[in-house]
Amino acid sequence: MKKSVIVVAGGSGSRMQSDLPKQFIKWCGKPILMHTIQQLVEFDRHMEIILVLPKNQVELWDELCEAYNFTVEHTLTYGGATRFESVKNGLEKVSEDCLVGVHDGVRPLVSAQTLKNCFDTAAKYGSAIPVIDAIESIRELGDFGSRAVARANYKMVQTPQVFFSSKLKEAYHQTYRDFFTDDASVYEAAGNTVSLAKGNRENIKITTPMDLLVGEALKHPSLPSRRE
Numbered sequence: 001m002k003k004s005v006i007v008v009a010g011g012s013g014s015r016m017q018s019d020l021p022k023q024f025i026k027w028c029g030k031p032i033l034m035h036t037i038q039q040l041v042e043f044d045r046h047m048e049i050i051l052v053l054p055k056n057q058v059e060l061w062d063e064l065c066e067a068y069n070f071t072v073e074h075t076l077t078y079g080g081a082t083r084f085e086s087v088k089n090g091l092e093k094v095s096e097d098c099l100v101g102v103h104d105g106v107r108p109l110v111s112a113q114t115l116k117n118c119f120d121t122a123a124k125y126g127s128a129i130p131v132i133d134a135i136e137s138i139r140e141l142g143d144f145g146s147r148a149v150a151r152a153n154y155k156m157v158q159t160p161q162v163f164f165s166s167k168l169k170e171a172y173h174q175t176y177r178d179f180f181t182d183d184a185s186v187y188e189a190a191g192n193t194v195s196l197a198k199g200n201r202e203n204i205k206i207t208t209p210m211d212l213l214v215g216e217a218l219k220h221p222s223l224p225s226r227r228e
């Protein structure tokens with residue numbers, strides 16, 4: 001079955017505290033977003049790429065593509081006020097039935113193995129989201145203050161989140177709700193079951209300035225340790 005990925009890069013990156021939205025920041029030689037798209041096409045060069053960008057950044061993206069000689073074929077569409085709206089806009093560009101992944105444009109360290117795990121699991125069970133173990137203790141907050149919970153009952157969720165396109169489109173017809181933090185929460189709220197696949201710990205979402213440094217060390221593990 002044909003594979004498509006909607007790369008969502010329609011956000012403003014407020015937690016990065018940079019004037020330039022974080023997806024365009026130069027990191028390890030080129031804009032983060034280019035690394036992300038490169039990872040996807042290196043996994044499968046026939047993959048259809050749909051890129052969601054803030055409307056007012058399309059011109060900048062065109063200039064960057066020219067400056068970095070970035071020639072990976074992709075279809076552009078505009079982002080909305082929320083990630084939910086951006087994904088919804090991206091889904092409108094998916095023309096034929098396929099397995100569609102939704103991937104954060106700021107997760108440039110997704111591995112080929114994670115992509116394979118997600119597409120293979122979704123082909124078999126209809127959906128797949130990459131998860132990793134939580135490595136710190138977790139506490140629940142409430143009227144009671146806070147209490148420890150069983151960490152083994154929780155997973156940390158990454159992207160790409162992969163689904164049959166027709167089912168995901170149907171799910172995105174719902175009205176937006178506050179707890180829609182990812183595609184799995186939208187899909188599940190429409191009455192579907194989400195399958196889990198193994199993610200990779202390096203697949204961080206670059207969110208804060210610290211993540212740029214951590215990500216750089218993960219991308220180039222052979223660089224001399226900063227402690228030396």
Ligand SMILES: Nc1ccn([C@@H]2O[C@H](COP(=O)(O)OP(=O)(O)OP(=O)(O)O)[C@@H](O)[C@H]2O)c(=O)n1
Nearest residue numbers: 008009010011012013014015081082083086105
């Ligand atoms: N309206 C939005 C909001 C987010 N995203 C995308 O969803 C991904 C994950 O979101 P996040 O890391 O929260 O990005 P921002 O919303 O840009 O960051 P912040 O929350 O710090 O403002 C990012 O690739 C981001 O560009 C999007 O396409 N459209």
Ligand SMILES: C[C@](O)(CO)[C@H](O)COP(=O)(O)O
Nearest residue numbers: 083104157158159181182205
């Ligand atoms: C989609 C996501 O990256 C999965 O972990 C995450 O939910 C995005 O959250 P954000 O608050 O929009 O960064």
